[in-house]
Amino acid sequence: MHADVLANGQFCRAATAPIPTFPQRGKESRQISLNRSFIARLFPPARMAEGGLWAARAFFSSGFVSSFLFLKAIMDLLSGKGIVKRFGSLAVLRGVDITIRRGEALGVVGPNGAGKTTLFGVLAGTLPASEGQVFFEGQDISAWPAATRCRHGIARTHQVPRPFLGMSVLENTLVAAQHGAGMRGAAALKQAQDALDRVGLGALAARPTATLGLLDRKRLELARTLATQPTVLLLDEIGGGLTEGELHQLVDLIGTLRDDGLTIVWIEHVLHALLRVIDRLVCMDAGAVLAEGTPHEVMANPLVMSAYLGGVAA
Numbered sequence: 001m002h003a004d005v006l007a008n009g010q011f012c013r014a015a016t017a018p019i020p021t022f023p024q025r026g027k028e029s030r031q032i033s034l035n036r037s038f039i040a041r042l043f044p045p046a047r048m049a050e051g052g053l054w055a056a057r058a059f060f061s062s063g064f065v066s067s068f069l070f071l072k073a074i075m076d077l078l079s080g081k082g083i084v085k086r087f088g089s090l091a092v093l094r095g096v097d098i099t100i101r102r103g104e105a106l107g108v109v110g111p112n113g114a115g116k117t118t119l120f121g122v123l124a125g126t127l128p129a130s131e132g133q134v135f136f137e138g139q140d141i142s143a144w145p146a147a148t149r150c151r152h153g154i155a156r157t158h159q160v161p162r163p164f165l166g167m168s169v170l171e172n173t174l175v176a177a178q179h180g181a182g183m184r185g186a187a188a189l190k191q192a193q194d195a196l197d198r199v200g201l202g203a204l205a206a207r208p209t210a211t212l213g214l215l216d217r218k219r220l221e222l223a224r225t226l227a228t229q230p231t232v233l234l235l236d237e238i239g240g241g242l243t244e245g246e247l248h249q250l251v252d253l254i255g256t257l258r259d260d261g262l263t264i265v266w267i268e269h270v271l272h273a274l275l276r277v278i279d280r281l282v283c284m285d286a287g288a289v290l291a292e293g294t295p296h297e298v299m300a301n302p303l304v305m306s307a308y309l310g311g312v313a314a
């Protein structure tokens with residue numbers, strides 16, 4: 001197993017099937033009303049200046065079409081086109097098209113077994129697609145191994161955190177900084193400490209990981225991804241198993257990462273948590289994208305209700 005893969009926690013496998021918690025109507029509409037500026041996050045001043053410069057260069061050197069394609073590549077950070085994943089004769093993903101835009105927070109929902117985690121595996125490179133392509137920043141990365149994708153900024157967490165229990169909290173994060181981001185020495189140490197501070201684990205750096213409770217293990221999972229210097233975070237049911245109070249803290253934390261400009265894709269069954277963070281929502285069922293759009297549009301889609309409630313449309 002490659003060390004980078006270890007650093008990004010890619011060896012962990014889904015082992016639990018959390019109970020879906022589908023929110024009641026009325027509740028989500030209040031949560032969906034976004035009171036922040038998505039544009040400000042999508043185009044922070046530094047990114048605008050950088051993107052504008054690149055676009056101007058592309059325009060003057062190659063013309064309008066290349067500028068348009070270049071800007072599209074800037075907007076579409078990570079995407080899967082026609083993704084099929086088969087395990088033997090079982091088709092778990094059946095031609096999934098998904099685009100994650102730079103700077104957005106995208107939620108992914110769907111009944112158990114819909115193929116959500118498998119899709120993350122294909123995007124992160126731990127599972128080779130049977131058919132289809134994965135693009136990152138306009139580049140076809142389908143052939144890239146997980147470790148290379150991690151080095152380029154694609155980081156993921158897993159449904160069940162499995163840190164190195166024999167290591168301290170800091171050591172766990174240091175492994176990610178060294179192997180996930182390729183840093184060494186004092187720079188790696190600082191990167192690890194900064195990641196722990198960012199998730200609120202700075203004071204627990206010396207603690208043996210085995211003594212951490214579930215919320216802190218989830219924080220550590222996040223810190224390990226942050227230490228790899230990600231551009232996009234793929235969060236797989238990171239809210240699962242937490243109490244309401246713990247979940248609230250975790251949602252606040254993910255919200256700050258989003259506000260810092262990280263692109264977030266979050267698979268979650270706990271929808272009321274998801275709806276506090278996301279801009280767009282995708283619903284998967286039986287290996288396909290059933291609906292996508294604003295959270296309100298998707299939640300109101302009869303097909304989505306039907307998928308959750310077993311054929312009874314709302």
Ligand SMILES: Nc1ncnc2c1ncn2[C@@H]1O[C@H](COP(=O)(O)OP(=O)(O)OP(=O)(O)O)[C@@H](O)[C@H]1O
Nearest residue numbers: 014017087092110111112113114115116117118119
């Ligand atoms: N390595 C594998 N070999 C065979 N089948 C697999 C494998 N991994 C996943 N599957 C099957 O693929 C389907 C989709 O699994 P996946 O874990 O992607 O679903 P999910 O949407 O993440 O579900 P959950 O919400 O329960 O986490 C399931 O039927 C699962 O049993």
Ligand SMILES: [Mg+2]
Nearest residue numbers: 014116117159
């Ligand atoms: Mg899953």
